[in-house]
Amino acid sequence: MHGLLRRLFAPRWQHPDPEVRLKALDQLDPQQPEQQQALKQLAQDKESNIQLAALLALDDLAELVNALPEHRQDEAWFNAACQRLCGSQGHTDLQKRQAIVAELSEPRLLNAIALQGDNLNLRLAALEQLTVESDFVHQACHNGVAAVRHQAAQRIESEESLKKLLKEARRDRQVIRLAREKLTQLRNDAEWLADQQAQREHLLKQLEQHARAPWEPLYGGRFRHLEREWQSLSHPPSVTQEQRFHQAALSCRKTLHHHETQEQARQQSIAHREEIERTRDQLLEGIEETLEGLAHAEQLTVQDIDSLRAQRQLLGQRWQSLSDQHPPGESVQQRYSQALKRYEVCMEAWQRWQAISTDIETAIANQDNVAIAKYVKQCAWPKHITPPELLKHAQALKDADVSTKPTPTASLNALSADVDNFEHLLERGAFKSASRLYQRLKPSIDELTGEDAKPLKARVKQLGARLAELRDWRGFVAGPKREQLCASIEALADDQHMADVALDRHHRQLVKEWKSLGDAAANREQSARFRAASDRIHERLTPWREQLNQERDANLKGREALCEQLETLLDQPAEDADPDVLREIRDKARHQWRHYSPVPRDQSETVGRRFGAIRHRLQALIDQRAEQIASQKRMLIEQAKSLQDDHELPLAARIASTKQLQQQWRALGRAPKGEEQALWKAFRHTCDQLFAQRDAHKHEQAARQQQKLDQLQTLIDEMDSWQPTQAEESATLASYLESISQLEPLPRNRRSDGMQKRLSGIVRAKRERLSRLEIAHTVQQWHSVLPLVNAHIAADQQALAGEEPQAVDAKEVLSGELPAIFMKAHQQRNHARLTTSTPLSAEKLAELEDGLARLRVHLSLLALGSVKQRDEPLRLAIQVERLNEGINNERSRPDEIIGILAALMALGPMPNQLWRKEAEEFDNLFSRLARVPRP
Known part of the structure; x- marks a missing residue:
């Protein structure tokens, strides 16, 4: 009866029929507070058209846009949102609409706003939210505002979209020009990128081939050239190319290091x-x-x-x-x-x-x-x-004591030795020397007398005949040779096409051969011919020799200028001069010195000594700077060793300091050649030991983390296998969670995340089961106090029948103690019976009926999660109350059920007919709540 009266006297906008509610909505004025509140409630209506009409009546654009994803298929919703965002309808100001558009992500709605918006900034804001290039192409081709078209064209980047834009854009020449420029730029970028990739691949192939090649004198220079070429390319390489480059460079450095080691060993061996x-x-x-x-x-x-x-x-x-x-x-x-x-x-x-x-x-x-x-x-x-x-x-x-004996004369022995030398010269063909010796020996041999001199004279006579034969033979050979040399030098003098360098070289060779003939077959005519041709050649070569002298003077000036530059450098050397730079200067100076060649002979020795002294000074400066760098590197090694032994400083700080030392090491130049490798090995060994400590620490930390994960896995498995059977076992769950909290913080990895997710699910399931067990325990307590409830019902009936109201004693009715949760409700029930006047008024009966129905609906929400259609208004009211109560104090499900049961016991005095009407449904709900889930 109460529900029927409420339906009869309820406003029409609350009518169950949607058509009635929709018609009533048109009569509501949003300017009036009560009607505005009704419109807000209708905005939450489950009917889409009613909800849309209410939002339009309220002109609530934000809620309209927020509800749009739920009504994506409803065209009316889309049109209404589009019209109000574009400004054609509604009264929302531009700033608020721009703020709403800045948070939109629906492409269809954004495209419509960009095409139909009533403001340029609004259109640009909608265009800014678009992300798909097809939308940009559409806007650039069909938008009515030039600024929007240009902005959309600016955001198109892909070649396919630019081609489509160039094909479809017919309205705006600037858009067409922009598309063409971007296409050209893309093609240029693609060609440049392809060229860069081709260069990198070519360099990689050269470097890999170079890495496989054996060492040769230009190996290091070619490797450095390829490395510089690689670094000069602008486009960054891919990961694979970077790996290939580093692998090839490492192989090249290994080859160089191996050669340097072998060379050092060879030098040491030498x-x-x-x-x-x-x-x-x-x-x-x-x-x-x-x-x-x-x-x-x-x-x-x-x-x-x-x-x-x-x-x-x-x-x-x-x-x-x-x-x-x-x-x-x-x-x-x-x-x-x-x-x-x-x-x-x-x-x-x-x-x-x-x-x-x-x-x-x-x-x-x-x-x-x-x-x-x-x-x-x-x-x-x-x-x-x-x-x-x-x-x-x-x-x-x-x-x-011994008397002297006659001996051969000393002159005879000396002459014999000279004759032997004369014969030796003849055998060698040394005509000039042999002829001079013969002319000196002939008078002395002729003066000899006696039998001992006859063999020597005969021998000299025979050797003289051989000398005459050699003279005739030289004349026979030298005559044609002289004629040939005269013809050759005359032909050489007449040749006007031969280069001056070759002419001078051939002329010198002919003169050398002419002089080698000596006086063999010599005559004045041939000598005059040869000398005349030679003079002609000399006259012809005079300009060339003058030019050569000028080049020699220029080379001499270049060498002197080089010496002056080097002396200026050495007179004022920088205190922090890099020895590698000085070595490069030394090598370039040697190259330039060789380039300035030839120089005048009379001054070459002087400038050569000057350059040699400069080279010695430069090498001394290089050695001095290299030794200073070596001392600095020794200090770095000592600092690295001190960091290695400093266990009070945290390992992370020591590693950071070591990396700084490595940077300082790289910033320094090279130490002396024989010492650099030893220093680097010592420094690298010290750094490797520190990094080994870091790796060991990481491994130890990883092992501890792994141990934590193993312990967590064990606890999760134990918690998963544990199935609570009583509500009091929540302490066990708390102990598990306490043990797990002691393992935190956990490492961040896939295993940890998976275990956390599994743990969350297990904890949620265990808490749900404990909650159900607690609810079942509460319902069991209710069942245990049902005799007391029935006693209250009987006492209420006696009081309502006009008898003297009596208080029910729980100790007399119940065999055990009354649970504490129902003690206050029991007292309230007795007090209500004793203070309520009888018979009950209609208002009091309606209040009891409404309270009992509210408790039933509330309990139905907790037990079933849903209510009947006729109880929808009560459900909404109860949910609002629960939300309001949950803002300040969140209640658990068992607490809510305890509150309902206590309120049910305290509600009275209750007519028996009213109680019997709801008792069966209460029993069904209690039976459902008393079910304990299976493990």
Whole structure:
């Protein structure tokens, strides 16, 4: 009855029939507050047309646009939103419409606004929100505002869209011109990109081929050239190209490093070999000087022999050890063998002398000249060694005693030696030397007399005949040769097409050949011909020689200018000069010096000495700066080692400091060549140890994180297998969550995210189950107090029947204790019965009916999640109340059910008929709530 009255007297805009509500909506005035509130409620109506009409009546553009995605298929919604956003309808100001358009993402609506908007800024704002290039093409071709068309054309970037725009744009020449310019730019960019890619691929192929090639002198320069060419390209390479480049560059650097290592080892080997050769020379020179000293000494003593023997022993030991390291050359070995022979001769002579020295001393004392001669001959002392003083005295006695014998004259022997030399010159073909020697020997040979001179004279006569034959032969050969040379030089003088350089070279060769003939077959006519042709050539080459002299003077000035530049640089060197730059200056200076060639001969030596001194100064400066850099790098190594040993500083700070040290290392130049590699190895080893500590720390941290994830996985598995059976087990869930919170923070990775998602689902399911268990426990408590509820109903009936109202005692009705949640409700029920006048008024009955229905609908929402159609107004009212209560204090589902049950017990006095009307549905709801979900 109450619901029927409410429907009869309710406003027409709340009528169940949508057509009635729609007609009533037209009568509502949004200017009046009550009717405006009704329109707002109708804006939440479930009927689309009613909701649209209410929003249009309210002129609420924001809500209209917000609800548009839910009514995407409804054309009326779209048209209404479009018209109001474009400004053709409605009263929304432009600024608010622009703000709404700036947040839109619907392409169809944005296109319509860009085409139909009542303001340029509004259209541009809609165009700004568009993202698809087909929309830009449409706007650039069909929009009625030129600024919008141009803006849309500016945002088109793809070649396909630009071609389409160029084909369809017929209204705006600027749009066409812009499309053509962009297409041209795209084609140019594509050609440039293709060219860059082709260059990179060409460079990569060259670099990869270079990386596979063996080392050669230009290997490093070609690699640096390819590297500079690669870096000079503007377009960045792809990831694959970058990897290929780094791999090829690494191979090239390995080849260079391998060659440098081999070259360094070779230089060290050469230096070691030179040191060995120098040591050998010193040893040989020492023993040779000692042997020579024995030949020129005033007398030979025992100390000299002992010294020689000790030096020979040292030579043998050192020579063998040096030969094991590096075998000696043939010439050095011959010197060694000759020195040993001389040593053996000396030692053998000394041993013979030691054997007969006593006998000679006795013979001298006895003045036995025969014995003295015998012992001196037996000793056979070498002539090139100074004899001992006693032997020298014995030889003097022997020479004084022996009479002189006739010997060949010294002149005959000397002439015989000259004749031998004369024959040797003839055999070699040295005509001039042989002729001069013959002219000197002939008078002396002719003066010789006697039988001993006849063989020598016959030999000289025979050799003279050979000299005459050689003279005739030279004349026979030299005559045609001179004629040939005269013809050649005359032809050369007449040749006007030969280059001056070649002409000078051929002229010099002919003059050299002419001079080599000497006086063989010489005549004045040929000499005059040759000299005249030569003078003609000299006259012709005079301008060329003057030009060559000018070039030599210019080259000399260039070398002097180069020297002055280098001297200026060396006089005021920069304190932080990079040795690599100085090395480059040195190499370029050498190249320029070779370029300025030739120079005048009389000044080449002077300027050469000047350049040599400058090179030595420049090299000294390079070595000085390189040594300074080496000291700085040693300091960096010490700092890196101190960072490695400083365990108080955090590892991250030490790694950052190490990277800064690496940057400083790269900023410095190179240390001396032999020291750079050793310093770099030491620095890299120290840095690698620090980075190894970082990696170990990372591995340890990753292991700890992995351990955390494993523990979390174990807790999740335990929580998943745990199935609560009582509401009191919520403490177990709390303990699980506490254990999980102790593992935080967790690492951010795919496994952690997956475990977090699984954990959230498990916690949500467990909380839902505990909530259901708590609800079931609450319903069980309700079932346990049903006798008390029935006692209250019976007491209410007695009171409503006119009897004296009585308070119900819970202890008498219930066998156990009354739960605390129902204690206050029980007292309120008794108090309401005792204070309510009977019989009940219609207003009181309507209030009881409305309260009971509200509790039923509320409980139905919690149990089923839905209500019957007739209870929709109550559902809306209850949901509004729940929302209002949830703003300040969020209530759980079990708490709401407890509140409903307590309110149900406290509601009274309740007529039995009214209670029986709702009791069955309450029982069904209680049965549903009492069901416990399966594990």
